[in-house]
Amino acid sequence: MVPSLLFEVMLVLLLGIGSQWVAWRYRLPAIVIMAATGLLAGPILGIIHPEENFGALYSPIISVAVAIILFEGSLNLSFKELRGLGKPIFRISTVGAFIAWILGSLTAHYIAGLSWAVAFVIGGLFIVTGPTVIMPLLRQSKLKPRPAKVLKWEGIIVDPIGALLAVFAFEIITFMTAENPDGTLLVLFFAASIFAAIFGWLCGKGIGWMFETGHIPEFLKSPAVFVVVILCFTVADEIMHETGLLSVTAMGITLANMGISSISDMRHFKENVSVLLISAIFIMLTASLERETLYQIFSPNIIGYVLLMMFIVRPLSIFLSTIGTEMTFREKALVGWIAPRGIVALTVSGYFATVLMASGYEDADLLTALTFALVIFTVVAHGFSISWLAKKLGLSMEGTPGVLIVGSNQFTVRLANSLQTSDVPVLIVDSSWERLRLARKAGIPFYHGSMLSEQTEYNLDTMPYDYLIAATDDNAYNALICTTFIPEYGRMNVFKVSPYRPYEDGSSAMVSKVGGRILFDKKFPMEILNDKLNEGYVFRKTTLRERFTYQDYLKEKDEATVFLYLLRPSGMLKFYSEEMRTVPTIGDTIISLTPPNKEKAKIQAKLENQRANSNNNNQNK
Template identity: 30%
Template sequence: MEASFEITLQIVIAVIAGITAQVLAELIKVPSIVFLLILGILLGHDGIQLLHPQDLGVGLEVIVALTVAVILFEGGLNLELHELGKVSGSLRNLVTFGTLITLFGGGMAAHWLGEFPWAIAFLYASLVVVTGPTVISPLLKHVKVDRQVATLLEGEGVLIDPVGAILAVVVLDTILNADTDPIEAFFGLMIRLGIGAAIGVVGGWLMGWMLKNANFLSEELKNLVVLAGLWGLFALAQTIRSESGLMATVMAGIVLRASSVPEERLLLRFKGQLTILGVSVLFILLSADLSIASMFALGWGSVFTVLALMFIVRPLNIGLCTWDSDLNWRQKLFLCWVAPRGIVSASVASLFSILLTQRGVNGGDAIKALVFLTIIMTVFLQGLTARWIAQLLQITSHQATGAIIIGCNPLSILIARIFQDKGESVVLIDTDAEACRQAEAENLRVYLSSGLDTEVLEEAGISSVGTFLAMTNNGEVNFVLAQRAAEEFSPPRVLAVFPRDNDATTENKNTKVQQAFLSQLSIKTWNEYLRDGQVKLGKTTFKESGFSFQQVHLQALINAGELVPLLIERDERLQVVPAMEDWQHDDQIIYLLHDARPKLLKRLSGDTPTSRLALEKLSEVQEIPLPSNLVEIP
């Protein structure tokens, strides 16, 4: 009974410490693995000795296996196939050719710099070929890089995990059975991958079919059915061929995501929560079992080994694998820098350390220590500086330019012209053929389609633009379109014109959709103003002197319904104005001001005045201080 309580206490402490690390990471905005490492070591036998993972016995191996299965399955679920298509060549190279580069480069570094025997050196290299979604995904949540780079890093992390784990098993088998034929080892690798992929594809399709057709199951029960199916596939693959279960879980996740099952968001949320819990507990336990003394015993040669892996092997890998891609040098440089190792490397290294010790092979503890040294150095050096590097290279998603606008009307055409005159790409999408022709007459890129058509959105370039704006005449439709775009593609800025009391906003307080322009904007009214020439287009700059005075007068005109702020130019980037924007010094505001005088002239003369707004360029808009001297474009 006492032993049972001790094991229970160990798990409870690991859970509390793991979730605490996640909370601290979320608060400080750093990768969670940083605090997981710190707390794990602090609670372990080199710290206050509160955690003793070895007391779990074989239970630790079970926790490792089942947790890694959930992690890789969740990674497969999060893979966007339409995004992978754009980096498929580079991703294929990284998972195949890149794995070999890291294997041989890491092995040579460990042998020549770390002075490990060749067999142990290549075993280490096989353990660190993986980057790992457990580190990459949280890192990319805090470091918002452009979608193409993020997709490549996520795809590499998910797909290379099972390949690396299986490769490590092949290398270990070769070490334990020195007479193994190399050709036999290679075919063993291919057989494991093939069996795992086949079981995963079939199992993922069956799970997708069940979720679509088993209407008698509640949503909560469906999630648990998927979890049971996942572990069942993992166990089946492992039974048929050891270490093939990892590939089965990845492929099952990819196929299930491609099946477009109902309530997909609930499934992703459930699996994401399981992954966070699993990673938290597992990494706390593994780092608590780490001996700091064993890492110091490795000497400077091991530090140089990790540095060579980071600054020689990784750049060589990225340079060769992305040679023919359309990635620019900034994107490639960021890919060279970000390759932190994570839970799969740690867990497999811990298991291998036990196996090597049991078989009487020296080097088990050294392998585990060197892998954890690699994790610590890559996580702290790369993870903590990734945001700064991305900003320095100007590849953060908030720096993305261009816009996709749903709805072709006079107001949206005007905004599109301003983006285009600024040199940014812009695309309009509408189902009204006549409205599209009017936009095309302004030399704008237009798609005659629905804003719900994902293929059209992809062709329009939604994965690389900075802004998605829905501004049809229907506020509810705008919100639905924007919400769908945010969920499917996650553009940096998603805005829509909808009334403040829209039901969707009250039910989804955490939505990524921002309200555009004003809390209550009548697009129909301002489109009429534009058609009748009853507006003036201008811009103003908020200066430090008189800043408060300018804000007050701007807000007074907005409240009176006489002015609509359209765009804001800040840090040399043009953005659509959100309804709840906090103005800053040196902001340039481009606005529309209602002026009824042209309508009065029309009544007096019987002529039809024509608005010149669509015919002029943004560069010719006069900068005028608010609130007086507001003039139309000359």
């Protein structure tokens, strides 16, 4: 038994974040690790019992967490992303959802053995995927932009639609089976849904207006949004159960499309909160599963139902709904396979299991086992297969980590050329067409535009690039770029050229402490690197062998050599910086900027060897 509720809260958070770390460390699907951890800690080992120990707080905690997660996801839904994707996303979210509802309900009745009433309720609910399971998969798989955006938009938009379909089905059943049918409840359902959408829009507009006019100070913006999200969800949900999800989705989409600058800052904070909430809630839900329910999951009718939902219902609904759209067959195949169910399906099915059983539908006791079976099977199957399938279909951006370089000048172009010869994807970004002339002349891929502009955000695909280097002549701009993109790339993968200048007495100290890590060494600002190239310095590759180790290389190198980056045989790329702790080993290739005298001596020695070999051959003849 756990000593206290506080200890259980700590354990849930520890297991959730620990699962995320294990998944990141060993490149495994995070949702699979979280599900396995929750099952081990709950029904298998009996270490924690969240539903029992949290008591009356269990359902409200999960509901609020789901609302915040869904809001954070919808905060990323800018209509600018819909360029060329509006038609397939609309079709999948409407026609596809309806087809999945009908086919899922028929499958639930004929295969799982549920009554028509219960089948249509659960059929509506099971069209959802949701950000709690889709976002971790997208982070893991590095899909190309089109299928990634379709899955993201579908997951967030269909989440409230699925819950509302389940409520709608229940209201229809109640109406049709009543002794004295009264259409008032149906009218109230539609009115409550419309109210929820409008209320969410008003909340988004209201908080957005307060941000733009300065009525809320910076330090209160994130707390204010959290409070309004909970207000928005609770008010709508109190009027009609499950309409709160629709309300927070409408609020998030409204804020995302108002063009408020501070929203992007909050988005990173809310992403971090969402990761914490997803981790904790997934552990709580799986740990609350009863052993009897776990045994029920493996009954033949439930397994048959799950397999049909995965291999027939989902692909068929996607292929039928996207006829005549711009999506390719490969994109349809990927989207038609990926549909993991998550927190919304688990929480809402628990509510309907209670309501339906109270209304006399005894077969509703299967809903919990059915939902957990679909969640666990889809999470495991899709979590482990998405990266493999994306690669097979040519829809994955995985490969050698790429480098995005901001700033076109003599040094960055030569650096990009060096990376290209090592088969590393590279792109140079600059707002000056004149400065890009060097990149164009060298045949380096480039993008013309400001890295910080909103247009670049939607037009430039940054997925192939794992590293970002800010190497313009403006040190403040470099620091700003690094600060902006650290949440996206990670602190260890963002670099800037040294802001120090030999003729300054520490005035760059402020800039040096802002943004990413200093590239190479603080002794080498941009102008010195370019000067070295003008002096004849060359890019040199040195591969370490058993007969030429790293120690041998250090003894042989010139003192003026600038270490640039390291390439491992596995394809791993590491840029040199003052914080670099990696020691090169046999098989690694060191790329450096070498003085011309060193290279000339090397060439001279090679020529002398060739001359000596030629003389020996002539003497032998």
